[in-house]
Amino acid sequence: AQSVTQLGSHVSVSEGALVLLRCNYSSSVPPYLFWYVQYPNQGLQLLLKYTSAATLVKGINGFEAEFKKSETSFHLTKPSAHMSDAAEYFCAVTVNTGNQFYFGTGTSLTVIP
Amino acid sequence: ETGVTQTPRHLVMGMTNKKSLKCEQHLGHNAMYWYKQSAKKPLELMFVYNFKEQTENNSVPSRFSPECPNSSHLFLHLHTLQPEDSALYLCASSERGLTADTQYFGPGTRLTVL
Numbered sequence: 001a002q003s004v005t006q007l008g009s010h011v012s013v014s015e016g017a018l019v020l021l022r023c024n025y026s027s028s029v030p031p032y033l034f035w036y037v038q039y040p041n042q043g044l045q046l047l048l049k050y051t052s053a054a055t056l057v058k059g060i061n062g063f064e065a066e067f068k069k070s071e072t073s074f075h076l077t078k079p080s081a082h083m084s085d086a087a088e089y090f091c092a093v094t095v096n097t098g099n100q101f102y103f104g105t106g107t108s109l110t111v112i113p
Numbered sequence: 114e115t116g117v118t119q120t121p122r123h124l125v126m127g128m129t130n131k132k133s134l135k136c137e138q139h140l141g142h143n144a145m146y147w148y149k150q151s152a153k154k155p156l157e158l159m160f161v162y163n164f165k166e167q168t169e170n171n172s173v174p175s176r177f178s179p180e181c182p183n184s185s186h187l188f189l190h191l192h193t194l195q196p197e198d199s200a201l202y203l204c205a206s207s208e209r210g211l212t213a214d215t216q217y218f219g220p221g222t223r224l225t226v227l
Contacts, residue, residue, distance in 0.1 A: 009153075032213040043117070043203055043218030044156075051213040090156065096212070100169070101146075103156040 002027040002093045006104035014112045019063075019078040021107045023091035026072065033074040034092040035065055038106075044090060050074060061085070086111045115139055117219035119204050125225045126194065134189040134222045136204030142217070144210035145187040147179060150201040150221070162187060163210035194226045 007022040025031055032051050036044040048059025055067040061084075065076045074091060091104040117138045126132050138145060147159040161169035162181040176198075178190040187204055201221045207214040 036218075041220065043205075043220045044216075045218070046215045049213065049215065092156075094213070100171075101158050101216075105153065105155050 002031060002095060002100065002102050004033075004091045004093050004102055004104040006089075006091050006107050008107055009105065010108045010110070012110040012112060013081045015083055016080050019076070019081045019085065019109065021076040021089050021091075021109065023065075023074045023076065023104060024072050025074060025091075025093045027093060027095060029095050031093045031095055033065075033067060034094075035059065035063070035074075035076050036090045036092060036103075038088040038090065040087075047076070047089075081109075081111045083111050083113065085109060117204060117206055117217050119202075119219035119222050121222060122220065123223045123225075125227065126191070127227050128194060128196075130194075131190070131192040133191065134202055134204075134224075136187040136189075136219055138185055138187075138204075138206035138217070138219075140206055140217060142206040142208050143184055144207045144214075145181060145184070146205040146207075146216065147187065147189050148203040148205065150203055156203070160189075161210050168210055191224075194224075196226050199224055199226045 003026045005024045034049045035047040038044045047063050048057045050057050050067045058064045063078045088106045090106045094101045120135045144163045149157045159173045160179045165181050180188040203221045204219040205216040207216045
């Protein structure tokens with residue numbers, strides 16, 4: 001079975017500062033990894049995904065994530081936070097032969113002006 | 114309408130009521146999903162339909178009954194729910210079921226069970 005752990009249920013950064021949201025995964029087979037964002041009163045929207053191609057994945061809105069197999073991590077970063085980045089962020093994992101899709105508990109990002 | 118739509122957006126029901134949630138996707142996808150989102154808990158995958166066939170049922174209580182009449186529509190029929198069933202119910206769709214294909218989510222139905 002697979003799982004993801006998101007360290008830090010709440011993260012606050014100043015506008016213009018680096019955003020780093022942590023995700024560690026557990027999988028006995030090569031995983032597919034995703035980051036989704038949820039704005040208030042909305043569904044989830046895909047930011048980016050890793051599907052065994054390039055380990056550095058670039059997504060929408062200036063976000064990127066790096067797949068590190070040795071660290072079983074898939075942390076999300078953005079060089080400069082914008083007020084509009086304030087939202088809930090979810091990491092998720094599945095596998096090619098799997099029948100499940102596992103989400104983390106989410107990280108709420110606050111951007112301080 | 115574009116994307117994935119869900120109705121109603123909010124629903125309050127008593128434990129003896131029967132209600133249904135509706136989801137419609139306008140993306141031409143073949144797979145549809147129901148998720149439950151509760152506070153402080155990971156999203157829970159409830160049901161998966163692939164080409165109108167139910168492929169997953171993650172030990173969901175029988176008081177939740179899904180229906181997928183075609184690839185574009187998905188329903189969740191609710192009866193004799195419990196207060197702990199109060200949550201945000203999200204519908205999603207993807208081109209194929211439970212693969213690396215991107216899932217597109219609706220805005221959800223906020224359910225309150227009294």
